[in-house]
Amino acid sequence: MSQRPYVIDEMISAKSIAARIEALSHEIAAEFKDTEQLLVVGLLRGSFVFIADLVRELDLPVEVDFLEVSSYGDGMESSREVRILKDLRGQIEGRDVLVVEDIVDTGFTLSRVVSFLSARDPARLRTIALLDKPSRREVDVTADWTGFVIPDEFVVGYGIDYAQRNRNLPFIGKVRFPDEPQP
Numbered sequence: 001m002s003q004r005p006y007v008i009d010e011m012i013s014a015k016s017i018a019a020r021i022e023a024l025s026h027e028i029a030a031e032f033k034d035t036e037q038l039l040v041v042g043l044l045r046g047s048f049v050f051i052a053d054l055v056r057e058l059d060l061p062v063e064v065d066f067l068e069v070s071s072y073g074d075g076m077e078s079s080r081e082v083r084i085l086k087d088l089r090g091q092i093e094g095r096d097v098l099v100v101e102d103i104v105d106t107g108f109t110l111s112r113v114v115s116f117l118s119a120r121d122p123a124r125l126r127t128i129a130l131l132d133k134p135s136r137r138e139v140d141v142t143a144d145w146t147g148f149v150i151p152d153e154f155v156v157g158y159g160i161d162y163a164q165r166n167r168n169l170p171f172i173g174k175v176r177f178p179d180e181p182q183p
């Protein structure tokens with residue numbers, strides 16, 4: 001597949017991400033300290049790295065499930081139509097649920113997922129996003145916990161892709177196109 005050439009500049013290091021996840025995991029454990037079992041729901045595909053690191057820091061009885069949702073396809077613009085491609089395996093009625101998202105951009109994905117899961121009457125439904133780009137918001141939604149608030153940059157790595165590439169970078173990087181005039 002031919003692609004416009006781009007370079008990736010490191011924006012958030014693997015070490016900073018790990019430190020932030022450790023801090024967030026204490027807050028989440030405090031919130032759910034009385035839970036029988038917390039169901040941690042990762043939104044595929046972007047959250048797969050984040051959820052793997054987060055659950056290993058969580059000192060709670062945890063179960064893991066995944067929802068697959070998609071709004072961007074291979075493009076850089078949200079289609080604003082969030083499709084549920086794969087549902088959860090189990091029931092969530094009466095359960096404590098934590099939704100794990102990699103990034104909140106326009107907010108369409110998180111908002112749709114929260115409505116979709118709330119309709120199933122979980123006991124507590126909370127959300128966490130590693131990254132938040134509030135300047136891009138079109139739907140009024142904010143995760144209960146956020147790792148890093150970032151400016152409106154195109155980011156990749158730590159699970160996040162550009163045309164399905166770069167999800168395996170251990171850090172969050174900013175995509176830059178050398179053929180574009182710099183501001």
Ligand code: PRP
Pocket residue numbers: 043044045046047069070071072073078101102103104105106107108109110160161
């Ligand atoms: C990306 C990202 C978030 C969502 C955020 O998913 O992983 O889930 O977009 O954008 P929004 O706030 O504008 O809705 P994408 O649809 O690209 O799927 P992927 O996770 O499989 O990469």
